[in-house]
Amino acid sequence: MRIDVVTLFPDFVQQSAAVGVVGRAQQRKLLQVETFNPRDFTHDVHRTVDGRPFGGGPGMVMLIEPLRAALAAVREAAPEPVHVIYLSPQGTRLTQGRVKALAAMPRIALLCGRYEGVDERLLAHEVDEELSIGDYVLSGGELAAAIVIDAVGRLQEGALNDALSAQQDSFSDGLLDCPHYTRPVQHDAWGGVPEVLLSGDHAAIARWRLKQSLGRTWLRRPDLLTQRVLDAQSRALLDEFRREYSRQQQAAAGDGPQQ
Incomplete structure (x- = not known):
């Protein structure tokens, strides 16, 4: 080009x-x-x-x-x-x-x-x-x-060392990107990496990443969700993220135990 x-x-x-x-x-x-x-x-x-x-x-x-x-x-x-x-x-x-x-x-x-x-x-x-x-x-x-x-x-074929990088970018599928982690597995001050990312279970990792992308988009750019038709799996994952987020917020506020 x-x-x-x-x-x-x-x-x-x-x-x-x-x-x-x-x-x-x-x-x-x-x-x-x-x-x-x-x-x-x-x-x-x-x-x-x-x-x-x-x-x-x-x-x-x-x-x-x-x-x-x-x-x-x-x-x-x-x-x-x-x-x-x-x-x-x-x-x-x-x-x-x-x-x-x-x-x-x-x-x-x-x-x-x-x-x-x-x-x-x-x-x-x-x-x-x-x-x-x-x-x-x-x-x-x-x-x-x-x-x-x-x-x-960066979208020219061969520009990125890993072609999957472009596919996983924010907005590439209408959602924000999921969180990413690298070494160390456990940080002295800020805790550890989510266990699912260390599991080697690729299906579970893909599910977690999609849930995090949906949840992060809901929290930060809800307007993007209004432009996207969610399938049944995505709706279920987003509902799951919302429930988990609500429990975390309640726990942080001292209203109940974090689960």
């Missing part, structure tokens, strides 16, 4: 994409990240990429022509069709489902805004999709681009 990024800060994007899983994916030729600086497509001595907004107000707006030329260069850089995304708090919220869909594309381009944003006419004619990473405002789209690159890059 190839990801092209139109940005005023190409070094930041390249450095963030050179480490960890995404860096390894690039080394393995599973992912290619390229950057295009709009300043390289200007024609004045100051390499101007922004202008005052019509109608007045604070800040500056990114100009059409440098961005249009940069996107034209993106399209000409490889033969595959490219899906152009503008990273904006006004876009559709990025979800794991959308990440999976993007990861299946041969090519995407990420347009990073700065200042007060981008001339609306460019967005209307050159952009296929607007994406938001959350309901807050950043100084520019580069951090959002790094998030998209990481989320999409």
Whole structure:
């Protein structure tokens, strides 16, 4: 997969994409990240990429022509069709489902805004999709681009050393991930690992993990459960988790013994 990024800060994007899983994916030729600086497509001595907004107000707006030329260069850089995304708090919220869909594309381009944003006419004619990473405002789209690159890059086949890691991620099946433990088995201050994880009983471990995922989602992101149809096993496991959680809360409050 190839990801092209139109940005005023190409070094930041390249450095963030050179480490960890995404860096390894690039080394393995599973992912290619390229950057295009709009300043390289200007024609004045100051390499101007922004202008005052019509109608007045604070800040500056990114100009059409440098961005249009940069996107034209993106399209000409490889033969595959490219899906152009503008990273904006006004876009559709990025979800794991959308990440999976993007990861299946041969090519995407990420347009990073700065200042007060981008001339609306460019967005209307050159952009296929607007994406938001959350309901807050950043100084520019580069951090959002790094998030998209990481989320999409790690799903490329062979990027993760264990393919099951992606399948067990939070949101991969609409639920939050279950708790994880490693050495030591018994910690002096914080107790031990749940016995089921040491049992070697893979069916029991899978059942425990699903119950914990359901319960953790119920506690932390109940909105996700409203979007998911639970089968009979999942409903029973969630009810079991709720009963156990209620007893734990009562015991912690001194209202009864913990069972």
